[in-house]
Amino acid sequence: MKNTIKNTLFAVVALALTACMTTNEVTGRSQFIIIPPSQDAALGLEAMQEVKKTSPVVTTGPLAERVQRIGKRIAAISDKPDLAWEFVVIDEPVLNAWALPGGKVAVYRKMVDAFPNDDDLAAVMGHEISHAVLRHGAEQMSRAQMQSLILVGAGVAVGAATEDEKTTQLAVGLAGLAAAGFVQLPHSRKMELEADHIGTVYMAKAGYDPRAAVRLWQKMKTMKDGNQPPTFLSTHPSDDNRIARLEGRMSEYLSYYQVR
Ligand SMILES: [Zn+2]
Incomplete structure (x- = not known):
């Protein structure tokens, strides 16, 4: 045996x-x-249904509509416009956002409120959309x-x-495919840098100012969840090298932005 x-x-x-x-x-x-890629949609849907049972997920109203408007615009010009994209807000005072396999994206209320400028929020969403497109989960x-x-x-x-x-x-x-796993596991540094790069290309192509991506990480470093650093930073390691890499390719990003 x-x-x-x-x-x-x-x-x-x-x-x-x-x-x-x-x-x-x-x-x-x-x-x-x-x-297999064919299972991404089912896994994402299942995990999102689990999240909806346990968290205050908002799919209507001004906050959700803003997140959906920006998300749909970026997803439409991404490399996978045909994923079963869904964009929701979680009504909790947390500075975080995440993406599930198959194109399910959530942004927490405090994060939406923290970035009233659409370009800034588009940087968050471009990054998360890229995690889904690149199958990082x-x-x-x-x-x-x-x-x-x-x-x-x-x-x-x-x-x-x-x-x-x-x-x-x-x-x-083998049963580790729970919602918690997808949401809580931090991505590797390589995945983060990929999502930064592809996400900034996407946001620029969708007509959002890519310079906001640099602003996002700079601002995030100064913010707090209560007395803690932002939750976003516990799953998204932030450092000056990351900001420098975005700045180093800014002329490329701006060329996509100015084409529009
Ligand atoms: Zn990330």
Whole structure:
């Protein structure tokens, strides 16, 4: 029995590692993703339904309409205009925003209020829309699942856990596609820089001033959630290097902006 589980786990890991490298058509970067693109929509929808059960999600009224207007305009010129895009506001005093696989994007009320200028809010939304287009949620979840599979595999190999515990751990690892996982897992630095770059291209192409992207990160550094740094910064590492990279490519972004 022990060997069967071990062999199965190793087979799954080996298959996943070889079968799941895909080249992102927007960035050209090779990504490890075990979730097929065809499942993104269902996963995003399921996770968003979960969020709607547990959080005060607002889909109508002036705040939601503003987020939807900006979001739709950017999504329409993105590389994936046909995703099942949905833009909502979560009525909580939190400085955060996130994107789920398949194009479900949420911005918290405090974040919407903090950026009354549409260009600034468009920088937030361009960034989140890019995470969805570039499949960063699916990539992050794939990495987390593979890590848990390897951990369970290691446990099996050394006989560290009872069969029941191992089965439970495996089930937990494979069932890790909960809304909380997508929302709370921080993206890697590489993903953040990609979302900054592609998001700024998108916002400029949609007619929003790309210089607002620099302003956004500068302003975010000075803001607080109560006494804490903004939640957005706990999942979105911000530093001067990131701002410098945006400034370094600003002439490219402005060329997209001025074409309109
Ligand atoms: Zn991000």
